[in-house]
Amino acid sequence: MAAQGHRRGLDAQGHIEREGSLARVPYAFEAVVAAARDRVQDVFGARLDGAYLYGSIPRGTARVGRSDLDLLLSLREEPTGTDRAAARALETALDREFAEIDGVGILLFGRARLLSDLETHDLGWFVACLCTPLVGEDLAGHLPRYRPDTLLARETNGDLALLLPRWRERIAAAADTDGARRPLVRSLSRHLVRTGFTLVMPRWNGWTSDLGEMAGAFGAYYPGRAAEMRGAAVRGYEPTGDPAVLRSYADDLGPWLAGEYARVHGIKAPRP
Incomplete structure (x- = not known):
């Protein structure tokens, strides 16, 4: 787990720094x-x-x-x-x-x-x-300065449960080819890894956009799901067209992550 006072991606006051230029x-x-x-x-x-x-x-x-x-x-x-x-x-x-x-x-x-x-x-x-x-x-x-706290976690990714039905529709509608499924695997992999990271972000006390580091931070707190998240991080950069991966995202890892997110951080404020 991250050491106390971890500062990656934060300024001296603990705010998330703008990551690009x-x-x-x-x-x-x-x-x-x-x-x-x-x-x-x-x-x-x-x-x-x-x-x-x-x-x-x-x-x-x-x-x-x-x-x-x-x-x-x-x-x-x-x-x-x-x-x-x-x-x-x-x-x-x-x-x-x-x-x-x-x-x-x-x-x-x-x-x-x-x-x-x-x-x-x-x-x-x-x-x-x-x-x-x-x-x-x-x-x-x-806009204000931001800290990696539970409010930010909830409002950025606290809507995964609402997205899962749409994911299943997209998976069902995708053509039965590797070429059609790979972009979907890449997109859903990245979303799951980022959601897994923001789940633990307040405890990790930092910010990163690197999928591998995100998966590593998540795995430190959820070792039972660490291998799945590491695999998703790899597929976020190098996607496969395996339909079993999409099924596992929609029917296993996604629902589990949505439930744990709601338990830890609550549900994102509804949008019109």
Whole structure:
């Protein structure tokens, strides 16, 4: 278990530090980041309030040809269907143009929602701590500093039980091929590992986005599930297309984790 006073990812006052920066973007990804910065402004124009990078590229850990490009866009008003269609088209265009990346994901939110009281310890924390400003005002200046406490744990990942029925629908709808299942295995693996980590985060007293370290922190407190979580961490980087893995996530590890999360931290505040 982590030693008392563990400070990984925290500043001297115990707040979670912002984990990425443009200075950490690897040289191989500079062109795609520059293109993304220009094109989000071209596509969304005056509707765009700000744009952020998140994930492995601004953390400096991205792998050429293996990592995806992750963007969060703050719009001046709530996103419309037209906005979402434009984002999907931009995802496709960037992914096709740049061989350095393996997929693009763009999240869209209205500025008011990102700064709302309801989202302070979920989307607000995400912007302030996990996102790197790329365009426009940095909303972190309007948000509090965050500690790795049970409130943050509850509001970030305390909704796993609500997600499990959707996961089962996605698993059932996935084509019966390795190629169709691998992206789903990667997505669900990462979600489970991050949820397992935030379950123990207040006791571990720190922050990390490294899946292996997350799984290790979890396993120190739940040794009976440690091997499963380590396997999920591996598949978060190198997914397989094994349908048995998806079944185990939806029917065993996922439900257990949801129940333990509710017991330890409670349920995330309902969203409209």
